[in-house]
Amino acid sequence: MREARWLVAAVLVGALGRQMTGAEKPSDEYVSAMRDLDAIKQALTEPSAPAEFAAVQKLAARAEASFKVAVLYWEAREVDDALRLAALGFKIAQDTGIAAEYGSAEGVAVGVEEMLATCDACHKAHREQMPDGTFLIK
Numbered sequence: 001m002r003e004a005r006w007l008v009a010a011v012l013v014g015a016l017g018r019q020m021t022g023a024e025k026p027s028d029e030y031v032s033a034m035r036d037l038d039a040i041k042q043a044l045t046e047p048s049a050p051a052e053f054a055a056v057q058k059l060a061a062r063a064e065a066s067f068k069v070a071v072l073y074w075e076a077r078e079v080d081d082a083l084r085l086a087a088l089g090f091k092i093a094q095d096t097g098i099a100a101e102y103g104s105a106e107g108v109a110v111g112v113e114e115m116l117a118t119c120d121a122c123h124k125a126h127r128e129q130m131p132d133g134t135f136l137i138k
Contacts, residue, residue, distance in 0.1 A: 023128050023136035026073070033069035035064060041116060050108040053100040060097030063115065067093055070122075085122040089115060 026034075040059050043049060049056060070086035092115045099107025128138045 001104050003027075023138045024032045026135070026137050029069055030073045033066035033073075035044070037119065040066070041119070044108075044112045044115075050105040053103055053108070056100035056108050060093050060100060060111075063093035064090055064097070079126070082122055082126050085118055089118045092118060117130075 040063050043059055044056065067086055067090035071083065071090060074083040074086050092111055094106055096111030096115065099111055126137055128136045130136060
């Protein structure tokens with residue numbers, strides 16, 4: 001009986017803690033978009049990536065689609081700073097694709113750097129890592 005009380009207490013504390021921080025589990029679509037952006041980041045930070053313009057164009061287009069999901073997610077929640085960051089990420093992805101189209105390794109490098117900084121800013125403000133390695137939105 002005592003163990004059951006502790007279990008109930010632990011569940012209640014966990015639930016109240018989540019309510020107090022306002023953390024929520026993101027939608028599957030949002031999680032998929034974030035995972036895709038992480039894969040894109042990995043590909044774009046390879047040493048040879050800035051010179052592989054055709055590949056960068058494809059990756060930038062994928063990033064645009066993922067940032068669009070983020071824009072819609074934050075728009076629905078009316079979180080202005082996150083919405084601005086997601087929209088900025090979308091614009092940076094577009095600009096990175098254009099830089100690749102024109103064969104500008106410097107433009108691609110700047111775009112990748114700006115994209116990473118934008119993602120990092122949003123993660124610091126709106127992402128909370130749980131003990132199991134998953135993330136909640138705060």
